[in-house]
Amino acid sequence: MIDPAWVSVLSAILFTIGLWGAFTRKNAIVVLMCLELILNAANLQFVAAAIQHGDASGWVYAIFAIAIAASEVAIGLAIFLAMYGQHETISLDDVNLLKH
Amino acid sequence: MGGTSETISSTFIEYAIFIVLLPMLAFPIILFLGHIFNGNQTWVKSAKEGGLIALPIMVASFILSMLLISEFIGAGTGSHHIGNWLSFGWIGEDGMTINEKVFGVGIYIDHVTVMLLFIASFLCMLINIFSIGYMNTDPINDNRNHRFYAEFVLFCSGMLGMVLADSFLWLFIFWELMGLCSYLLIGFYYEKPSAAYAAKKAFLTTRVGDVFLVIGLVMLWNLFDSLDYAIVFNEDLIAQVDPGQLQLALGMMFIGAVGKSAQFPLHVWLPDAMEGPTPVSALIHAATMVNAGLYLVARMFPFFGAESMHGELVDLAFIIAAIGGITAVMAAAIAFVQDDLKKVLAYSTMSQLAYIFTGLGAALWLANSYDWHTDDKAHGIVVVAFGAALFHLFNHAMAKGMLFMASGSVIHEMHHAHHDLHHHDDHGDDHHDDHHDDHFDAQSMENMGGLASKMPITATAMLVGSASIMGLPLIGGFWSKEGIIANAWRVALEDPRFFLPAACVLIGAAMTGFYMSRMWLKTFAGKPKTEVAANVHEHTPWIPIPLVTLTFVSLSSVILAGMMFTHWAGEPNGGYAFFGEKGMLKGLIYEFEHVFVNPDAFFFVLTYVAIFIGAIVGPGLAMALYGGSLKDGEKAKPWMQPIINLSSRVNAKRGFDNSAWANSGLSNALKERLYFDKWYDAAMLKLVAGFANISAAFDRNVVDGTIKTIESTSQKLSTQVRRLTTGSARDYIMMAALGVLVIYMLLEVMI
Numbered sequence: 001m002i003d004p005a006w007v008s009v010l011s012a013i014l015f016t017i018g019l020w021g022a023f024t025r026k027n028a029i030v031v032l033m034c035l036e037l038i039l040n041a042a043n044l045q046f047v048a049a050a051i052q053h054g055d056a057s058g059w060v061y062a063i064f065a066i067a068i069a070a071s072e073v074a075i076g077l078a079i080f081l082a083m084y085g086q087h088e089t090i091s092l093d094d095v096n097l098l099k100h
Numbered sequence: 101m102g103g104t105s106e107t108i109s110s111t112f113i114e115y116a117i118f119i120v121l122l123p124m125l126a127f128p129i130i131l132f133l134g135h136i137f138n139g140n141q142t143w144v145k146s147a148k149e150g151g152l153i154a155l156p157i158m159v160a161s162f163i164l165s166m167l168l169i170s171e172f173i174g175a176g177t178g179s180h181h182i183g184n185w186l187s188f189g190w191i192g193e194d195g196m197t198i199n200e201k202v203f204g205v206g207i208y209i210d211h212v213t214v215m216l217l218f219i220a221s222f223l224c225m226l227i228n229i230f231s232i233g234y235m236n237t238d239p240i241n242d243n244r245n246h247r248f249y250a251e252f253v254l255f256c257s258g259m260l261g262m263v264l265a266d267s268f269l270w271l272f273i274f275w276e277l278m279g280l281c282s283y284l285l286i287g288f289y290y291e292k293p294s295a296a297y298a299a300k301k302a303f304l305t306t307r308v309g310d311v312f313l314v315i316g317l318v319m320l321w322n323l324f325d326s327l328d329y330a331i332v333f334n335e336d337l338i339a340q341v342d343p344g345q346l347q348l349a350l351g352m353m354f355i356g357a358v359g360k361s362a363q364f365p366l367h368v369w370l371p372d373a374m375e376g377p378t379p380v381s382a383l384i385h386a387a388t389m390v391n392a393g394l395y396l397v398a399r400m401f402p403f404f405g406a407e408s409m410h411g412e413l414v415d416l417a418f419i420i421a422a423i424g425g426i427t428a429v430m431a432a433a434i435a436f437v438q439d440d441l442k443k444v445l446a447y448s449t450m451s452q453l454a455y456i457f458t459g460l461g462a463a464l465w466l467a468n469s470y471d472w473h474t475d476d477k478a479h480g481i482v483v484v485a486f487g488a489a490l491f492h493l494f495n496h497a498m499a500k501g502m503l504f505m506a507s508g509s510v511i512h513e514m515h516h517a518h519h520d521l522h523h524h525d526d527h528g529d530d531h532h533d534d535h536h537d538d539h540f541d542a543q544s545m546e547n548m549g550g551l552a553s554k555m556p557i558t559a560t561a562m563l564v565g566s567a568s569i570m571g572l573p574l575i576g577g578f579w580s581k582e583g584i585i586a587n588a589w590r591v592a593l594e595d596p597r598f599f600l601p602a603a604c605v606l607i608g609a610a611m612t613g614f615y616m617s618r619m620w621l622k623t624f625a626g627k628p629k630t631e632v633a634a635n636v637h638e639h640t641p642w643i644p645i646p647l648v649t650l651t652f653v654s655l656s657s658v659i660l661a662g663m664m665f666t667h668w669a670g671e672p673n674g675g676y677a678f679f680g681e682k683g684m685l686k687g688l689i690y691e692f693e694h695v696f697v698n699p700d701a702f703f704f705v706l707t708y709v710a711i712f713i714g715a716i717v718g719p720g721l722a723m724a725l726y727g728g729s730l731k732d733g734e735k736a737k738p739w740m741q742p743i744i745n746l747s748s749r750v751n752a753k754r755g756f757d758n759s760a761w762a763n764s765g766l767s768n769a770l771k772e773r774l775y776f777d778k779w780y781d782a783a784m785l786k787l788v789a790g791f792a793n794i795s796a797a798f799d800r801n802v803v804d805g806t807i808k809t810i811e812s813t814s815q816k817l818s819t820q821v822r823r824l825t826t827g828s829a830r831d832y833i834m835m836a837a838l839g840v841l842v843i844y845m846l847l848e849v850m851i
Contacts, residue, residue: 096827
């Protein structure tokens, strides 16, 4: 069995990569992928905790989170499509509608 | 009905409230009718623009007053009658009204009320008659007389209400009502800047006094938990009050009286109040408003007379007398140099009111120091001292009302003569503006002279009025003025502080003799100084009625003296019937003996000194300076001709040049009214304007500044905050991440 500590470390690395990507990348799809990375980091953390404590509810949460992430991607891609239809770009630098 | 302690069920006391209510109800009626029918011929000719609506009201008020007075006198005891119409008390816990009046409507009648009531209702009625003659024949007043009559009746209602009030609270309410009406009436010609200014000045100056009156009333309320006469005049309750606090409260109220009665140092409004039409001057200066202050002080008598206050309130009595003494001399001195007929009378009013204040001060001192409840002799002295002051109030009101109306008559006829002379050709034209388009001053005595033969009724009225004010033996004010002077000196012999007011009133007697004679001689004796004065005729209807009436009233004060008026008027607890115990003739003999052959050597000499300087020195000087015979071929009535002849003889023999005096610094100072107005203006500029500037700066910098700082800071802050709102999704994510980090760290630190 893998030591849950290593799983946690992998989760932290994934989270950091995801956060860094979400901050720096321009392309909305890449940002969405980074967000998926963050979610998966969280899933790994759930799994690590489940192994550590021998509690099955961690696995259950992970399954839930995967399902939610799938629907989130669907919504996100739909938004990007709509955004592209309106602005003809999905570069986040060019879209600052929230300011107005 | 029903009510407090000494309510007497009687017929007319039930209707007494109509004395006040009738004029008050007439006010809106005249005003609205005037607005509706303005300019209508019937309204102008038959109703005299409201004058003939006001007149029956004032006559009814007068008749009701007389019925009330005769009933009071008929009751004979001279005690207090109290009528209650409405009475509100606190509601007790059981839901029943506690039998303690907190606020109500009622009247209170005693000897002081009765006298003021007669003066006010009688003079208001006469002034109303005079106004119909004076106001309605002056083209300048066309189409606005309804305003005059409406304000006039409201004013009368205020005065009558103040006199009849049964508590200091109602007294104050009507007092302020009068203040408002005086403002409106003085500013009747509001399009004239000087009139508007005078109205404001009168209002604001009396307001200064009124603030103190309110303070005094609040203090009185704190002492007694009531302002009802029936309660505050109760000797048992007075006995429980701290004398020092009572003195302070009464002193504050006295300042209110000083403002209303135009005494030093709040006198500046009264001469300017002459801007109003002459009937208003008569109303404010003789019948009503200025007497309000005297009435208030006379009302304080029960406090001073209470046994428990024995000797405790003499300081206030001295202050009252001293203010009176100072004003008497100061106002008389200023009257020396006034050329405006009405202004002479205004200063004369101030001076004579000051006499009454001195008399009241002396009477209050005596009541406070003498053991007059038990000692019969002391009792008599106190009663006569108080009665003399009240009698002078009566005499002065009658004489001064007459003098103002007579001066109005002169001014009116001067106007008309001027108009006839200079606008004869275009008589049919609209003559509205002829009063203002030239600079003829119809009020200046410099433009008069020699009117005695042309205006016999007016000249006679003026002569009798002046004699009454001067205190020429046997006429009008003589009886009362002697009493005031004698009592001031009586107090001075015991309390040296009183030498100031006592000396002032004695000197004032000579000064009165001078300025009143000067006024009469300059107006009526000598040769006409202008063409206008040579063409004056006395032909305005209505005006002679009050003049003749008051002439006889002033002449008949000897009868009142014979009726022991001074004894009766001053007696607070009854005991003297109206005619005294002696009857008319004996009463008269008693008064004569008392005045002319006083057994006390000091008062014997004092009487003759006062008569000498008041009736010979003063008028003699005036004759020497201003006397002169009429134009050749003209003769005055037989009772005036000798005076004019005498004046011209004195003038020819003893006439001296007074140009040195006339150009002296003192004379200029007097002409400038002793610079009081300038000082007050300067003080206003420095103090009030300075204070206003400071408050404005405070408002701008501190109050506004705080708000503006808050506003600008938050604006700046918000611009800073707004920069964070970039609109870029990544920045928001960063914020969220940072926020989570901060929350995590906070949790770390706290746990």
